[in-house]
Amino acid sequence: MPKVRVHNVTISLDGFAAGVNQRLDAPFGDGVGWGEELHSWFVSATRDAAAGKTSVDVEYFTRGDQNIGATVMGRNMFGPQRGPWQDESWKGWWGDNPPYHHDVFVHTHYPRRTLEMAGKTTFHFTDEPPQAVLRRAFDAAGGKDVRIGGGPAVIRQYLRAGLIDELHLVIAPMLVGRGERLLDDLGEGIDGYRVSELVGSQAVTHVVLVRR
Incomplete structure (x- = not known):
């Protein structure tokens, strides 16, 4: 049966996944370590995978693309704009040929026309509920x-x-101190999950949560 999966989401040791004041010149927001430091493991794994190298980080990195037929994301991940679209010229962070190569559904309070890109990536903008x-x-x-x-x-x-x-989480050994936490305010929703994998590499710790 097809699954809903999350992969390669990196958080700091104190639980932050994004900084404050995210914008075009600072996609992950302000704060110590945002950008290159927090996600250095991902950059290295991407490079090593392309070179045919293997490691714990490469193994977890490549899992994220295996058997994926569609992606769901929020508007903040698609781009830096907030509020009503001033125009529709922004086409994402990834250039003319995004790395998805399938349908991508973007949660937003301000839907816009479907955007077809090179490489079979199509962005759909929706204000529908998750289900x-x-x-x-x-x-x-x-x-x-x-x-x-x-x-x-x-x-x-x-x-x-x-x-x-x-849910695959990557814990980077650094403290950020402020920003947007990933696992706050989940209520009883988190009770249905357990840790199925806990593996350390030289750079980070990989944690996989699955349904109980």
């Missing part, structure tokens, strides 16, 4: 799994609703 978005995503995925790409607010929303089957 409705997942139905559309599973239809688009054609029997494959659906990935919740982020950011933190969207992941929390799906966790609170008990809609995620597998």
